[in-house]
Each structure stands twice: as structure tokens, then as C-alpha cells.
Amino acid sequence: MSDNPLAEATVERVAPPAVLVVFGASGDLTSRKLMPAVENLALRRLLPPGFSVVGVARTEMDDTSFCEHMQSAVQKAGGGGDEAKHVWDSFAGGGFRYVAGDYADPETFKRLKEVLDELDEQRGTAQNRLIYLATPPDTFPIVVQGLARCGLNRPANDDAFVRIVIEKPFGRDGRSAEKLDAIVHEAFEEPQVYRIDHYLGKETVQNVLALRFANAIFEPIWNRRYVNHVQITVAEQLGVGYRGGFYEKAGALRDIVQNHVMQVLALTLMEPPATFDAGGIRDEKVKALRAVDIMSPEEVAQNVVRAQYRAGWVQGSEVHGYRDEEGVDPHSQTETYVAMRLKVDNWRWAGVPIYVRTGKYLPKRVTEVAMEFNRVPHLPFAMSQAEGLEPDALVLRIQPDEGITLRFGAKVPGQAFRVRSVSMDFFYGAAFLEETPEAYERLLLDALLGDPTLFIRSDEVAQAWRIVDPVLEAFEEGDLPLARYEAGTWGPPEADQLLDRDGRRWRKP
Amino acid sequence: MAAPASTTIGSWESDNVTVGQVEKALSDLRRHEQRAAVRTSVLTLVAVVRTDAEADGARQIIHDLGVRHPSRTLIIVTVDDEPEAANSTDAAVWVHAIEREGRAVCFEEVVLRVRGKARHHLDSIVEPFALPDVPMVVWLPAGLPSPGDPLMRAANRVVVDSRAVAEAGGDVLIRSAALAKRLPVVDLSWMRLEQWRSMLAGLFEGALYRPFLEAVDRVEVCGNRGPRYLLGGWLMRRLNLPPARVELQRADHVSVTIHAVSGGKTGTFTVARLGAEREISSCVNIEDGPQVEQVLRMRHQWPSLALASALTRFGHDESYEEALAGARELRLAEGGE
Numbered sequence: 001m002s003d004n005p006l007a008e009a010t011v012e013r014v015a016p017p018a019v020l021v022v023f024g025a026s027g028d029l030t031s032r033k034l035m036p037a038v039e040n041l042a043l044r045r046l047l048p049p050g051f052s053v054v055g056v057a058r059t060e061m062d063d064t065s066f067c068e069h070m071q072s073a074v075q076k077a078g079g080g081g082d083e084a085k086h087v088w089d090s091f092a093g094g095g096f097r098y099v100a101g102d103y104a105d106p107e108t109f110k111r112l113k114e115v116l117d118e119l120d121e122q123r124g125t126a127q128n129r130l131i132y133l134a135t136p137p138d139t140f141p142i143v144v145q146g147l148a149r150c151g152l153n154r155p156a157n158d159d160a161f162v163r164i165v166i167e168k169p170f171g172r173d174g175r176s177a178e179k180l181d182a183i184v185h186e187a188f189e190e191p192q193v194y195r196i197d198h199y200l201g202k203e204t205v206q207n208v209l210a211l212r213f214a215n216a217i218f219e220p221i222w223n224r225r226y227v228n229h230v231q232i233t234v235a236e237q238l239g240v241g242y243r244g245g246f247y248e249k250a251g252a253l254r255d256i257v258q259n260h261v262m263q264v265l266a267l268t269l270m271e272p273p274a275t276f277d278a279g280g281i282r283d284e285k286v287k288a289l290r291a292v293d294i295m296s297p298e299e300v301a302q303n304v305v306r307a308q309y310r311a312g313w314v315q316g317s318e319v320h321g322y323r324d325e326e327g328v329d330p331h332s333q334t335e336t337y338v339a340m341r342l343k344v345d346n347w348r349w350a351g352v353p354i355y356v357r358t359g360k361y362l363p364k365r366v367t368e369v370a371m372e373f374n375r376v377p378h379l380p381f382a383m384s385q386a387e388g389l390e391p392d393a394l395v396l397r398i399q400p401d402e403g404i405t406l407r408f409g410a411k412v413p414g415q416a417f418r419v420r421s422v423s424m425d426f427f428y429g430a431a432f433l434e435e436t437p438e439a440y441e442r443l444l445l446d447a448l449l450g451d452p453t454l455f456i457r458s459d460e461v462a463q464a465w466r467i468v469d470p471v472l473e474a475f476e477e478g479d480l481p482l483a484r485y486e487a488g489t490w491g492p493p494e495a496d497q498l499l500d501r502d503g504r505r506w507r508k509p
Numbered sequence: 510m511a512a513p514a515s516t517t518i519g520s521w522e523s524d525n526v527t528v529g530q531v532e533k534a535l536s537d538l539r540r541h542e543q544r545a546a547v548r549t550s551v552l553t554l555v556a557v558v559r560t561d562a563e564a565d566g567a568r569q570i571i572h573d574l575g576v577r578h579p580s581r582t583l584i585i586v587t588v589d590d591e592p593e594a595a596n597s598t599d600a601a602v603w604v605h606a607i608e609r610e611g612r613a614v615c616f617e618e619v620v621l622r623v624r625g626k627a628r629h630h631l632d633s634i635v636e637p638f639a640l641p642d643v644p645m646v647v648w649l650p651a652g653l654p655s656p657g658d659p660l661m662r663a664a665n666r667v668v669v670d671s672r673a674v675a676e677a678g679g680d681v682l683i684r685s686a687a688l689a690k691r692l693p694v695v696d697l698s699w700m701r702l703e704q705w706r707s708m709l710a711g712l713f714e715g716a717l718y719r720p721f722l723e724a725v726d727r728v729e730v731c732g733n734r735g736p737r738y739l740l741g742g743w744l745m746r747r748l749n750l751p752p753a754r755v756e757l758q759r760a761d762h763v764s765v766t767i768h769a770v771s772g773g774k775t776g777t778f779t780v781a782r783l784g785a786e787r788e789i790s791s792c793v794n795i796e797d798g799p800q801v802e803q804v805l806r807m808r809h810q811w812p813s814l815a816l817a818s819a820l821t822r823f824g825h826d827e828s829y830e831e832a833l834a835g836a837r838e839l840r841l842a843e844g845g846e
Contacts, residue, residue, distance in 0.1 A: 014711025
């Protein structure tokens with residue numbers, strides 16, 4: 001296909017004619033994330049005329065009530081308004097269809113195929129389909145096989161596309177991920193598969209790449225010669241809430257570390273890609289993950305802390321302990337907090353410990369990457385003159401207050417020569433006041449445009465599980481004691497000891 | 510998009526001042542105000558106007574812009590009705606702060622009324638105010654610079670509005686083309702047409718309708734003089750059409766239609782503003798095939814939003830320069846110039 005001669009590099013590209021097929025259409029993800037993203041894309045004029053949505057779920061509904069239900073759900077999520085009315089009016093004219101049925105029933109897929117054919121004819125959707133699995137993970141194989149049985153897995157011609165978006169978690173461990181991949185690959189080629197981790201759709205996660213590879217001043221010091229250690233923190237201020245049942249089967253390691261933390265880690269540690277396309281970036285991410293050392297059971301015991309929150313106070317409110325949450329076993333051994341020390345075996349990072357931690361009910365919601373640098377080899381003044389001097393640090397704040405902080409030493413004004421650390425804060429919001437698209441909005445458009453850069457490739461998933469699997473095994477074998485921490489604190493004392501043993505301490509973000 | 514509110518945290522004004530005095534006033538205002546301590550400026554914006562009324566208009570736009578684009582802004586009023594007056598400058602300075610997510614973002618505004626021959630050497634006045642290491646953008650709300658204007662030497666980019674110049678009777682296209690050869694030019698009129706360009710290009714994303722672009726019979730562009738020539742020129746160049754296949758018609762609202770034939774079927778592709786309702790429609794009509802239409806509200810075209818967007822553009826806008834060249838060709842084909 002020739003290039004679009006009317007496309008301009010500085011003007012945002014509009015998605016091609018297509019149908020978004022959402023499995024799990026009556027679920028929370030669809031109404032809270034996907035439909036607001038669809039509305040916003042339409043409001044930004046990035047969806048073509050004829051763009052259509054087909055919802056598939058077990059709940060009985062007709063086309064009209066599905067459209068109305070989605071419109072009111074988007075309004076509840078903060079969307080809507082006068083401008084949005086036009087969008088929904090245009091969808092109401094046949095652009096929102098609904099197929100009710102069981103995923104295990106072949107009839108569901110037959111009816112879906114009929115609806116898609118009608119849309120191609122009536123709304124010019126060109127046999128292009130973006131299939132979104134917003135369903136619980138255990139249904140992925142059933143839906144994928146159902147699609148394949150009806151031939152909905154393959155494009156109808158060379159110019160059409162069929163892509164499938166799969167939500168995390170990608171398996172429960174390396175083996176199940178491999179099995180899921182095998183099922184998906186029986187029906188879909190890897191370039192058709194878009195594994196989504198919404199973290200990668202965040203502007204500030206992408207900014208890690210901009211900071212590293214668009215600036216000559218950072219890259220020369222981004223290695224073992226200058227970096228003393230790295231701390232990656234993904235802290236959540238909320239507890240498990242109504243997701244207790246889900247969380248019991250997941251835990252912090254599967255829910256956050258295997259995906260979000262590993263993605264941030266890969267972007268932080270990767271080598272500069274030769275090209276900024278999907279292949280170039282994903283190849284380097286895989287190489288970085290492959291260099292992370294796999295822990296033996298003894299090493300897991302030394303380098304990993306797992307913990308669970310007990311009752312405490314968060315933001316002035318008293319909160320339950322995890323075992324008292326709805327849907328949680330009163331004797332649950334599921335971790336809500338993980339801290340790990342990772343080792344990376346390559347030339348750039350050998351000998352630089354990478355500390356990662358994540359947890360629920362921590363004092364504040366924050367995601368950041370902190371590089372702490374080595375101290376100067378010799379301080380030319382007395383220690384008493386540099387009592388307030390900490391090692392230099394560069395902190396990439398991913399959320400909230402997206403920005404960069406550089407900590408360095410400066411002289412305290414006055415006759416005496418005293419040095420202390422100061423923080424220079426760069427706040428993205430002060431430099432770029434443009435509205436940034438929500439992660440799902442960005443990723444949905446990328447998938448429609450066929451850009452997989454911010455989606456996770458099969459080998460990335462495998463590498464992330466390779467790192468996490470031995471830890472998971474130790475958890476499941478009960479080899480690692482479950483520590484407890486008070487909700488509203490930065491984790492258990494064992495996590496502090498993990499760094500204390502190395503003569504370091506966790507940052508207070 | 511609701512803009513966060515700004516507050517004025519300091520001001521100063523004086524007549525017949527030196528540039529040094531104004532700089533000192535700015536520095537004093539910032540030093541004594543905690544909220545002005547942090548500044549993340551990305552450019553120096555210089556607006557050049559001819560009257561106090563134009564200055565008020567520019568100030569309002571810049572004030573709205575300030576909450577979207579942190580910059581130091583200079584508004585220079587060249588007092589042209591006293592050509593023989595001695596060189597002198599009156600100045601007024603404001604420092605504003607916007608509270609955003611609990612942080613104050615500061616921006617500065619300087620209005621200078623310049624008399625005498627200094628009006629022809631504005632570069633010497635703006636240079637001392639330029640923030641270090643960030644680009645200087647010169648905005649001419651209602652004009653184009655004269656050839657050899659020394660201010661253009663200091664500028665990294667220039668923002669013009671060819672519609673405003675055309676309304677004032679200027680020969681915009683030729684002068685804009687000449688200016689664009691020297692400096693990156695952002696034309697707000699061209700940016701306002703982005704909705705039509707983007708939606709029209711969007712109709713040909715994917716393979717379904719792309720073949721129609723290889724067999725375009727004719728295009729119709731309606732609108733006021735500037736927009737219709739720019740869009741007509743752009744389409745002519747992008748689709749490699751001879752001028753005879755581009756039909757331009759005068760109308761109050763902009764619309765573009767491409768007529769094409771592919772696989773023995775005729776196709777009509779239209780993006781049009783639907784009148785005073787501020788709605789824009791994109792429509793595909795294929796013979797014996799799909800007929801789809803999407804009607805959306807037009808984007809707000811507040812001047813400050815257009816300017817904020819213009820300030821994010823860097824380098825030469827190849828599409829605009831192509832459109833200017835095409836527009837000129839259309840004029841020549843009509844026997845113009």
C-alpha cells in the first residue's frame with residue numbers, strides 16, 4: 001500500500017476504518033477505561049467516520065441499551081458534555097453493536113461474524129478489526145479459540161488487519177504464560193498480538209527514553225562507574241478495596257512486579273536502541289531483562305522481602321488489615337508488598353544493585369526511578385563542613401508530579417564554608433502545559449494504527465517471568481516468611497534491613 | 510479546556526525609561542516574590558503591534574496563553590503616529606503566577622511603547638530581554654515584516670496570521686512565501702485549517718479508500734480567499750494535480766471535496782463546516798458502497814489556543830511552504846500576480 005499523500009508529520013494521524021471488538025463489554029475495564037478512551041479519541045477527531053464498536057459479553061443487552069449504558073458510564077467517569085453528545089449521536093446511528101453470548105458457545109462467534117460483516121457493508125469498516133480482551137485471564141484461551149474457529153483471527157485480505165489486544169496478567173507464571181502464548185500463536189501471528197501494560201502508555205514512562213537518549217549529559221554517567229545503586233519504587237496509597245478476591249490469586253509480585261516494575265526497569269537499564277521503532281526498542285528491552293541475574297532459592301531468601309499490610313492509618317483514616325478485607329482469606333499468605341535486590345550481569349551495570357519495591361497502603365502514591373551516584377573520591381574539606389551532604393541523585397518521577405529531581409551539593413551562604421545537599425526540581429507540568437492523553441487513549445490509537453512500540457512482545461513477557469519465577473516459587477513453597485507492616489508506613493523493617501546490610505537506605509519519595 | 514486562573518503577583522511601570530531600568534524592575538519583582546522563584550520558561554515571545562488597541566488585544570491573548578505556555582513575553586507597540594519623535598520607551602511590567610497542581614508557575618509580561626527611529630531597530634530592544642538558551646519567537650498579529658527588518662535576525666521563528674493581513678489588504682501569499690524562505694514561519698490561518706487537513710487525510714488512512722487518491726478527477730475548495738488558496742495549493746501539490754483540476758469557490762465557510770474514481774466506482778470525500786453551528790462533517794460516499802458521515806463539534810479556535818499550538822512548532826513547516834507554492838501556482842494559472 002502506498003503512503004497516504006495527505007498525511008503530514010506534524011498533524012496527528014487518524015485511525016483507519018475499523019471495528020473495535022470488546023470481549024468483556026459489560027465489565028469494569030470497558031466502562032472505566034476503554035469507552036472514555038474511545039470518546040476522547042473521537043473528540044480529538046482521531047477516529048474515522050464509520051468507526052464502530054462491538055461489545056461481546058454474557059449479559060443480555062441490545063445495541064441501543066449497550067450504547068446508552070456506555071455513554072452513561074463514560075459520563076460517570078468524568079466524560080460527556082455538549083461536545084461528546086455529537087460523538088454518541090454518531091455512534092447511536094449503528095456504530096455501537098452488541099452480541100450477548102457465552103464465550104464457550106460457537107454461536108456467539110457466528111453472530112459476531114455476522115455483525116462484523118454488516119458493519120463492513122454499512123459503515124465501510126474495511127474488514128479491519130481490533131479485538132480487545134477485557135475479560136478475566138482464564139477466558140483468554142476460550143475467546144482466542146472461538147475467534148479462530150470462525151476465521152475471525154485472520155485478515156480477510158492483504159490490505160485488512162486483525163489485531164488482538166491482551167490485558168495483563170500474561171499468565172500466572174512462566175509456564176502458564178508460555179502455554180497461553182502457544183494458544184494465542186495457534187490463532188494469531190505475533191505481529192497481530194498487542195499485549196498491553198498501560199504503564200507504557202504514560203507520557204512520563206516514555207520520558208525515561210527521552211531523558212536518556214535525547215541528552216548527551218546523562219548517558220555518559222548512566223553506568224557502573226558513576227551509579228552507586230538504583231531504586232525503583234511503585235507505591236500505592238490504596239489497599240486492595242473490592243479486588244480482594246482477585247488479589248488473593250495475584251499478589252504484589254504478579255500484579256505489579258512482573259509487569260509494571262519490569263517494564264520501568266527495562267527502560268532504565270537498556271542500551272540505546274539503534275532505531276526508535278518497535279523492533280529497536282523492544283530488542284534492547286529484552287536484552288536488558290535477559291541480563292538480570294536469576295536468583296537461587298538461597299539468594300531469594302537473602303534478597304527478597306515479602307510482606308502483608310495489617311491495620312493502620314492512611315491519610316488520616318483508619319484502615320483494615322489485608323486479612324480483614326472483603327474476599328480475602330483470614331489466614332491469607334498473599335503478599336501486598338515486595339522488596340527485592342536484583343543483580344544485572346552486563347558491562348554497564350555489573351556490581352550495581354537494583355532495589356525495587358512495591359506495596360499497597362504505603363504513605364503515598366508514587367512511582368519513581370532514583371539513580372544514586374557514587375560519592376566524590378575525596379572530600380577536600382573537613383567532614384564537619386559537609387554534614388548535610390548526601391550522595392548526588394537523579395530521580396525520575398513517573399507519577400504523580402511527573403518530573404526530574406537532581407540532588408547535588410551546594411555551599412550554604414555565609415562566612416563559614418559548609419556544604420549541604422539541595423534538590424533542583426523540574427516539573428513537567430511547568431514546562432509543558434499541554435493536555436496529555438490518557439494511557440489507554442494513546443495505546444488504543446497506537447493499536448489501531450498498527451504501532452506496537454508501546455506494547456509488550458512475547459519474549460519480553462518470557463524474560464520478565466524468568467526473573468520473577470524463582471521468587472514466586474519460593475513464595476509458594478513457603479520458603480520466605482511473610483512479614484507484616486502497618487498500613488500507612490513504607491513497609492516492614494525487613495525491607496529496611498535489606499538495604500541496611502549494604503550500608504544504604506530507602507529513599508523517602 | 511478550562512484554563513487555570515492566574516494572579517498578578519507584581520507590577521511596575523514608568524515612562525521614558527532605559528532597557529536597563531526595565532530589566533532591573535523585572536529582576537526586583539521576581540526576587541521579592543517566593544512564587545516567582547521557580548520558572549521553567551521554554552521561549553521568549555515578542556509581539557509587535559502598531560496601536561494601543563492591538564496591544565490590548567495581544568495582551569489578552571498572551572495572558573490566556575500564559576497559562577498554557579510558560580514564557581517571557583514582550584509586547585512592543587511601535588508608536589507610528591509620531592515619526593519624528595525622539596527615541597524613547599515607556600514600559601509596563603507584570604509578573605503573574607498560575608497555581609497548577611499545587612505549584613506556582615510564573616510568567617512575565619512586558620509592554621514597551623517605542624517611539625522614534627528606535628522603532629526600526631527593535632532587535633536592539635528585545636535582545637537584552639531574551640531568556641538565555643531558549644528560542645525567540647516573534648508574533649506579528651496583524652502584519653508581515655518588511656524586507657530587511659532587523660528584528661527578524663533576532664528571531665528563531667515568526668508567527669503570522671495571513672487571514673488578518675489579507676483582511677488589511679496585504680498581498681499575503683507572496684510575502685509569506687518570501688518570509689518562509691528566510692525563517693520558519695507559523696501561519697495561524699494555516700493552523701486553523703488543520704481540522705480540515707487532518708480529517709481529510711484521515712479518510713484515506715487504511716487501504717480501503719487509498720486507491721481513490723491515485724485517480725482524482727477534481728477537487729473543490731470553498732472558503733474565503735486565503736484559506737481556499739492555501740488548501741487548494743496544498744491539495745494540488747500533494748495529489749500532483751494540474752491547476753485546472755482544482756476548483757476554488759468563494760464561501761463563508763471552508764469545505765473541501767475530492768471527487769475520484771477507483772475500480773469503476775465514483776467516490777466523493779468531503780470535509781465541510783456545516784454553517785454557523787460550528788460543526789464539521791467528514792463524509793464518504795462511494796457509488797454502490799458505504800456512505801458514512803461523521804459530524805463533530807469544531808475544535809475551539811480561541812486565539813490563545815492557536816498561538817499556544819503555534820509555539821510548539823519547530824523548524825520549517827514543509828506542508829505550509831508547499832501550500833504557499835501551490836497557491837501561487839493557482840494564482841498564476843488564473844492570470845493573477
